[in-house]
Amino acid sequence: xxxxxxxxxxxxxxxxxxxxxxxxxxxxxxxxxxxxxxxxxxxxxxxxxxxxxxxxxxxxxxxxxxxxxxxxxxxxxxxxxxxxxxxxxxxxxxxxxxxxxxxxxxxxxxxxxxxxxxxxxxxxxxxxxxxxxxxxxxxxxxxxxxxxxxxxxxxxxxxxxxxxxxxxxxxxxxxxxxxxxxxxxxxxxxxxxxxxx
Amino acid sequence: xxxxxxxxxxxxxxxxxxxxxxxxxxxxxxxxxxxxxxxxxxxxxxxxxxxxxxxxxxxxxxxxxxxxxxxxxxxxxxxxxxxxxxxxxxxxxxxxxxxxxxxxxxxxxxxxxxxxxxxxxxxxxxxxxxxxxxxxxxxxxxxxxxxxxxxxxxxxxxxxxxxxxxxxxxxxxxxxxxxxxxxxxxxxxxxxxxxxx
Amino acid sequence: xxxxxxxxxxxxxxxxxxxxxxxxxxxxxxxxxxxxxxxxxxxxxxxxxxxxxxxxxxxxxxxxxxxxxxxxxxxxxxxxxxxxxxxxxxxxxxxxxxxxxxxxxxxxxxxxxxxxxxxxxxxxxxxxxxxxxxxxxxxxxxxxxxxxxxxxxxxxxxxxxxxxxxxxxxxxxxxxxxxxxxxxxxxxxxxxxxxxx
Amino acid sequence: xxxxxxxxxxxxxxxxxxxxxxxxxxxxxxxxxxxxxxxxxxxxxxxxxxxxxxxxxxxxxxxxxxxxxxxxxxxxxxxxxxxxxxxxxxxxxxxxxxxxxxxxxxxxxxxxxxxxxxxxxxxxxxxxxxxxxxxxxxxxxxxxxxxxxxxxxxxxxxxxxxxxxxxxxxxxxxxxxxxxxxxxxxxxxxxxxxxxx
Numbered sequence: 001x002x003x004x005x006x007x008x009x010x011x012x013x014x015x016x017x018x019x020x021x022x023x024x025x026x027x028x029x030x031x032x033x034x035x036x037x038x039x040x041x042x043x044x045x046x047x048x049x050x051x052x053x054x055x056x057x058x059x060x061x062x063x064x065x066x067x068x069x070x071x072x073x074x075x076x077x078x079x080x081x082x083x084x085x086x087x088x089x090x091x092x093x094x095x096x097x098x099x100x101x102x103x104x105x106x107x108x109x110x111x112x113x114x115x116x117x118x119x120x121x122x123x124x125x126x127x128x129x130x131x132x133x134x135x136x137x138x139x140x141x142x143x144x145x146x147x148x149x150x151x152x153x154x155x156x157x158x159x160x161x162x163x164x165x166x167x168x169x170x171x172x173x174x175x176x177x178x179x180x181x182x183x184x185x186x187x188x189x190x191x192x193x194x195x196x197x
Numbered sequence: 198x199x200x201x202x203x204x205x206x207x208x209x210x211x212x213x214x215x216x217x218x219x220x221x222x223x224x225x226x227x228x229x230x231x232x233x234x235x236x237x238x239x240x241x242x243x244x245x246x247x248x249x250x251x252x253x254x255x256x257x258x259x260x261x262x263x264x265x266x267x268x269x270x271x272x273x274x275x276x277x278x279x280x281x282x283x284x285x286x287x288x289x290x291x292x293x294x295x296x297x298x299x300x301x302x303x304x305x306x307x308x309x310x311x312x313x314x315x316x317x318x319x320x321x322x323x324x325x326x327x328x329x330x331x332x333x334x335x336x337x338x339x340x341x342x343x344x345x346x347x348x349x350x351x352x353x354x355x356x357x358x359x360x361x362x363x364x365x366x367x368x369x370x371x372x373x374x375x376x377x378x379x380x381x382x383x384x385x386x387x388x389x390x391x392x393x394x
Numbered sequence: 395x396x397x398x399x400x401x402x403x404x405x406x407x408x409x410x411x412x413x414x415x416x417x418x419x420x421x422x423x424x425x426x427x428x429x430x431x432x433x434x435x436x437x438x439x440x441x442x443x444x445x446x447x448x449x450x451x452x453x454x455x456x457x458x459x460x461x462x463x464x465x466x467x468x469x470x471x472x473x474x475x476x477x478x479x480x481x482x483x484x485x486x487x488x489x490x491x492x493x494x495x496x497x498x499x500x501x502x503x504x505x506x507x508x509x510x511x512x513x514x515x516x517x518x519x520x521x522x523x524x525x526x527x528x529x530x531x532x533x534x535x536x537x538x539x540x541x542x543x544x545x546x547x548x549x550x551x552x553x554x555x556x557x558x559x560x561x562x563x564x565x566x567x568x569x570x571x572x573x574x575x576x577x578x579x580x581x582x583x584x585x586x587x588x589x590x591x
Numbered sequence: 592x593x594x595x596x597x598x599x600x601x602x603x604x605x606x607x608x609x610x611x612x613x614x615x616x617x618x619x620x621x622x623x624x625x626x627x628x629x630x631x632x633x634x635x636x637x638x639x640x641x642x643x644x645x646x647x648x649x650x651x652x653x654x655x656x657x658x659x660x661x662x663x664x665x666x667x668x669x670x671x672x673x674x675x676x677x678x679x680x681x682x683x684x685x686x687x688x689x690x691x692x693x694x695x696x697x698x699x700x701x702x703x704x705x706x707x708x709x710x711x712x713x714x715x716x717x718x719x720x721x722x723x724x725x726x727x728x729x730x731x732x733x734x735x736x737x738x739x740x741x742x743x744x745x746x747x748x749x750x751x752x753x754x755x756x757x758x759x760x761x762x763x764x765x766x767x768x769x770x771x772x773x774x775x776x777x778x779x780x781x782x783x784x785x786x787x788x
Contacts, residue, residue: 209409
């Protein structure tokens with residue numbers, strides 16, 4: 001089966017997740033800049049989560065360029081990823097509204113770790129489906145990011161009970177690592193296009 | 198007419214249904230794990246409904262691979278299906294917020310039975326449109342799931358007034374039956390692709 | 395320019411409109427069937443509006459089969475239509491929550507009349523763009539529905555101040571007139587496909 | 592990489608932004624026209640923001656006709672644009688609910704200025720990617736609108752503290768300038784289609 005509806009559905013879900021998160025940013029009752037400033041923690045958690053969902057979308061976009069065919073197992077692995085991402089607006093709101101309290105900040109970290117694991121499962125499912133010559137496996141090579149990220153998430157979850165600012169910075173660090181995610185796949189795509197030209 | 202806009206619209210509606218359901222998962226006021234734990238029934242009903250909508254999407258995805266052409270009757274049969282699915286967030290919230298009380302659990306079951314019936318109507322409409330050589334009818338063969346599912350739904354609705362845990366397990370059982378929905382259609386697709394190769 | 399993004403954007407907006415309307419259907423606090431029954435007016439107004447949006451989507455779907463090319467004026471005429479449709483969830487909620495009170499029922503009728511006018515404007519814009527041989531104009535022929543609908547809407551708005559049940563039936567009557575909208579266009583499409591075969 | 596998913600994701604996000612804004616238009620508790628009239632400032636700010644999002648969508652639509660290929664930098668430049676647009680429902684609600692008070696009106700202007708800047712960044716990113724023969728750069732020519740718009744936004748922000756009606760008119764003026772955005776690109780597209788015919 002082609003990937004078209006998988007990517008269309010994923011685009012839809014991610015577009016909604018990213019947009020409904022802003023609904024948590026409720027207009028303050030007052031009309032001064034001071035009233036607006038009180039929303040800062042909610043706003044910062046929105047920015048962080050927007051960044052995360054944007055990264056997932058960008059990676060998903062690059063990823064499926066190397067997976068034009070999908071099967072039922074890939075559909076479910078993708079749905080599993082979307083399930084965890086659908087919880088991010090909830091954990092974002094809980095953390096933001098409580099000004100980065102310990103437990104909400106740790107739970108937020110867990111809600112980032114879960115889709116990261118789901119991503120690895122999806123990646124493995126696609127590579128298994130593609131078999132020995134998997135173009136995705138070749139493009140990925142040694143996957144250092146996938147090793148470092150969970151360590152940072154777990155550290156962040158731990159630091160939530162010590163210093164939530166450090167926890168927040170660790171979550172931000174994972175985002176920055178993934179921000180330019182596509183060199184490997186763009187290189188593979190460019191090579192493939194060059195070869196077929 | 199081609200199926201493209203039918204599937205695009207359906208993807209959109211299902212993506213929104215699955216995502217707005219999580220809006221019912223309101224961040225608790227407290228910041229402890231105990232506060233979070235109180236959301237368990239709402240969370241469980243979200244998981245169950247996410248699973249259901251995901252199953253419908255997966256089946257829809259497979260289904261329309263064998264129905265590249267649609268007509269006005271199919272558009273309406275599909276819209277009828279979407280109508281019932283659009284009510285699932287409402288019944289999910291009612292059941293979850295009331296910790297699986299009897300009537301809400303029974304109504305939830307009814308809100309799962311209705312799209313199941315709508316699905317059969319849609320299936321019949323497509324097979325009738327495709328005529329004697331309907332590839333969909335051939336792929337489906339004897340449709341045992343379609344016989345067992347309503348029996349389980351009705352049993353679940355009945356058990357809602359006796360033991361809602363049993364009712365919940367029956368609804369879950371239908372989901373598990375449908376979780377791997379695509380063997381027949383994937384087989385038919387693979388055969389068709391093999392024949393045309 | 396091709397119609398692809400116009401139809402994709404329209405599908406997205408209509409999918410969201412139809413789905414967020416159900417958010418007005420708030421779970422009752424009680425857990426009895428009686429509590430559920432109190433939602434009847436809200437539910438009925440949801441059903442009516444779902445039907446309307448579904449009809450617009452179906453007609454839009456058929457319509458643009460005969461308009462593969464669009465220009466800037468068509469984009470804006472379509473956006474104008476979406477603007478009025480985006481207000482339907484608001485008027486639906488106002489009417490439903492107030493159990494079909496006179497003014498909300500009249501305003502609801504006005505919110506159905508406005509997109510009907512916007513539809514005629516869009517139709518005229520497309521036919522003008524297509525020029526003398528407009529396939530859309532040929533398919534539409536004499537447009538009796540477009541004459542009857544505004545009369546029924548205006549009568550319904552008037553009856554809102556006399557008997558809102560009659561007003562509701564008039565709004566329903568327009569929906570039923572448009573429910574099977576596609577004979578003319580399906581006929582034209584079938585003829586075109588036959589000719590090119 | 593093709594532009595398909597970038598435009599699909601953007602269509603999704605803009606469709607949701609435009610539609611959830613209407614959720615701020617809450618049905619009044621009373622049922623008279625007077626109760627409805629009290630929503631006028633919320634309604635006017637909705638109309639203005641709908642117009643803005645519609646203009647962005649229209650321009651985006653035209654724009655990417657001349658950018659069939661995208662790279663990672665363009666994806667991020669587009670995501671940056673969507674981030675700022677995602678804040679428009681929030682600033683719209685704040686301004687509308689407070690009847691165009693000074694600070695909310697100024698912040699609203701800033702929330703229009705930000706995506707305007709993001710648009711220029713995206714434009715520059717695409718032109719840089721396309722290189723010396725950029726068809727987009729040729730079509731745009733001298734970009735007077737891009738010079739006038741920020742001046743009007745900044746004037747509007749300033750006037751928010753003097754006379755918010757003037758500020759609102761300035762925001763409206765930018766919208767009107769951009770309302771027919773596509774002559775240059777439609778001309779370029781028509782020329783290209785003529786050349787290839």
